[in-house]
Amino acid sequence: MIKPVVRGIRHRYFHQATSLLRGRTMKKSSILTTAIILILTMSIIAGASGTTKPSEYGTIVINNFSQKAGLTPVVFDHWLHRAKFTCRLCHVDMLFSMRAGDTKVSAQDNMDGLFCGSCHNGNMAFDSCSKDMSDMKKCDVCHSKGKSVKKKYVFETFTAKFPKAQFGNNIDWEKAASQGLVKLVDYVEGISLERPERRMVADFTIKPKGHDVNEIIFSHKKHARWNGCEVCHPEIFAGGKKGKMKYTMDDIRKKQFCGVCHTTIAFPLEACDRCHSKKVK
Numbered sequence: 001m002i003k004p005v006v007r008g009i010r011h012r013y014f015h016q017a018t019s020l021l022r023g024r025t026m027k028k029s030s031i032l033t034t035a036i037i038l039i040l041t042m043s044i045i046a047g048a049s050g051t052t053k054p055s056e057y058g059t060i061v062i063n064n065f066s067q068k069a070g071l072t073p074v075v076f077d078h079w080l081h082r083a084k085f086t087c088r089l090c091h092v093d094m095l096f097s098m099r100a101g102d103t104k105v106s107a108q109d110n111m112d113g114l115f116c117g118s119c120h121n122g123n124m125a126f127d128s129c130s131k132d133m134s135d136m137k138k139c140d141v142c143h144s145k146g147k148s149v150k151k152k153y154v155f156e157t158f159t160a161k162f163p164k165a166q167f168g169n170n171i172d173w174e175k176a177a178s179q180g181l182v183k184l185v186d187y188v189e190g191i192s193l194e195r196p197e198r199r200m201v202a203d204f205t206i207k208p209k210g211h212d213v214n215e216i217i218f219s220h221k222k223h224a225r226w227n228g229c230e231v232c233h234p235e236i237f238a239g240g241k242k243g244k245m246k247y248t249m250d251d252i253r254k255k256q257f258c259g260v261c262h263t264t265i266a267f268p269l270e271a272c273d274r275c276h277s278k279k280v281k
Contacts, residue, residue: 054170055079055155058265060100061145069107073145078265079169080153083176085119086186087261088228093192094118098235098260116142118191165274168267174222184226200224204242205278214276236260 058078066073081090090096094115097103103115107129110117120128126141133139140149155169162181165172176182186192206216223232236257239245245257252259253269267274 054168057168057268058082062101062105063145064101064104065106066143071139071143072147074142075144076142077155079155079171080158082173082226082265083158083182084185086184086228087226087265088231089186089188089192092228092230093188098231100264113190118188124188165267165271167271173266174225177225186228195228198224198229208276209248214273215278216275217277218275 055077060076060078061073062076063073091098095103096115105115109115110120110129111131113121116128119125127138128142130138140147141151159169159171163172163175163179164170165175173182177184201220203217203219203221206218208214208216237245247257249269251257253263255263258275259269262269
């Protein structure tokens with residue numbers, strides 16, 4: 001069954017497409033735009049039945065060493081951690097890879113105060129690992145794949161007052177941060193380095209190649225709130241000059257450039273209007 005939001009998108013895109021098709025004259029650019037709209041519509045509808053639950057969007061399973069140690073895999077809830085910490089803190093200061101499973105985190109690493117153990121040390125958050133495995137319920141808090149574990153934080157309750165959005169977690173995280181509903185930790189003693197305040201680049205527009213497609217308004221300020229500069233530069237976007245890097249929607253769908261985050265944890269590509277927000281004149 002197609003969800004109401006998907007049904008609305010289908011209706012809007014088909015309306016745009018059929019309006020173009022009914023015209024007496026049609027430029028090549030309009031034909032191309034129509035084809036793109038129809039392809040997007042069908043891909044959204046095709047994926048609707050397998051839509052991830054808002055509470056599970058961004059969730060990853062970590063199983064580098066768990067099953068070898070006789071434990072079930074770790075279920076990592078991105079939504080909860082992004083509500084408390086910046087992305088930069090984990091992916092720069094704590095050296096977590098941006099690719100799920102790349103960082104080989106062991107129990108000993110955590111006990112040594114690395115990776116998860118940077119925060120889960122019994123002071124800032126509960127202990128992540130211990131050599132004493134007599135109480136498996138403590139292990140189950142993280143090693144919860146396939147288990148019915150009572151969680152301290154429940155997505156629906158925790159985010160009940162957060163501003164809503166379509167797709168992904170169905171949360172507008174940027175608005176939530178602006179309204180003070182989430183207070184992001186960006187520094188952990190002994191892990192992070194003091195960073196000087198940086199001048200923020202003003203918002204700018206990116207003109208897409210396709211005709212009749214809204215221009216993109218890119219905000220460094222909004223991205224830097226979560227990522228700083230280091231998450232994106234230079235690993236994801238090597239060029240420091242606007243317009244130097246050339247990439248396509250196909251690249252983004254392949255989890256490159258913007259797609260590193262906007263196919264995994266940040267709002268997904270279906271939310272076209274979140275980026276393509278400047279109307280074509």
